[in-house]
Amino acid sequence: MLEKAKHEHEGHVLKQYRSKAEYYLCSCLNKNNATSDNVERTPGGLLYIRQWNNMQYVSTATFLLTVYSDFLRNSNQHLRCPTGTIDPEEILSFAKSQVDYILGSNPMNMSYLVGYGSKYPIRVHHRGASIVSYRENKGFIGCTQGYDNWYSRVEPNPNVLVGALVGGPDCRDNFMDQRDNYMQTEACTYNTAPLVGVFARLLQLEENLEVELVASY
Incomplete structure (x- = not known):
């Protein structure tokens, strides 16, 4: 009886985690009822x-969106949001749009x-890079x-601090590449880390x- 109660409690906790995760995913996809x-x-x-290091939230949200789209696809499920049902492909498509923005489509x-592309921050707020x-x-x-x-x-x-993801632009897509503009140009390991998983999945x-294209010939 105690073991059964323990499993029921753990199941309830996991459902709460999933509910909160899905609420956040819906908010990223702009699918909750209220704009707020x-x-x-x-x-x-x-x-x-x-304003301060916004990219840390973008990269982690993109990672969560990518992982969850795989989970839903593999389990033949959809994300149910207050304003509609979202399929895994739409979730992944939005995650890719965030990656595209990060890499220059902005x-x-x-x-x-x-270090990626022809135009990237060259005055990163980082002691090792700037000395x-x-x-x-x-x-x-x-x-x-x-x-x-x-x-x-x-x-x-x-x-050049190759592979570093800086804090990124402001709410109007503006970015000042200045070393003392640490809110936008500081690089952190927890910015880049989630992108490693996203890049691996996209690759x-x-x-x-x-492989499918080759097999079709």
């Missing part, structure tokens, strides 16, 4: 939570993933020297499509 219950978007279509024509390497300057560079001699420079960073889908 949906995540805002920039005019260019990017999910927008707050009003600024800017890739917010450093010349020890190989070129073996002098002592402490916190004071780094701030006084490097932080305020207008020149591009001497080191797998592309490879599967290529």
Whole structure:
């Protein structure tokens, strides 16, 4: 009896987790009844939570959307939102739109993933990227020297922080590539990490499509 009660309790908890997750997914997809219950978007279509490092929320939401679309597809289910039912393909399509925005399909024509494309942030708010390497300057560079001699420079960073996802644009899709604009140009590992999973899944889908095309000939 105790074991059965435990399983019932755990099942109830899992249902609560799923309910909250689906509510958030519906809010990302703009499918809740009230506008205030949906995540805002920039005019260019990017999910927008707050001014400081908004991309951390975009990348994690995109990861959740991608994973959940797979779950629904594999279990032959749909996402039921207050304003309608959403199929897995539509969820994945929206996730891909966020990736496209990140990689340059946006009003600024800017890739917010450093090192990708022809235009990306070159003054990332990152100490290692903004200070010349020890190989070129073996002098002592402490916190004071780094701030006084490097932080305020207008020149591009001497080191490209390849793979870093910066904080991204404001609510109007505007972005200022300045080192001291840390709300938009700071790079964090938890920005990029969720995208690794998303990229892996999109690559797998592309490879599967290529296999299907070859098999059809």
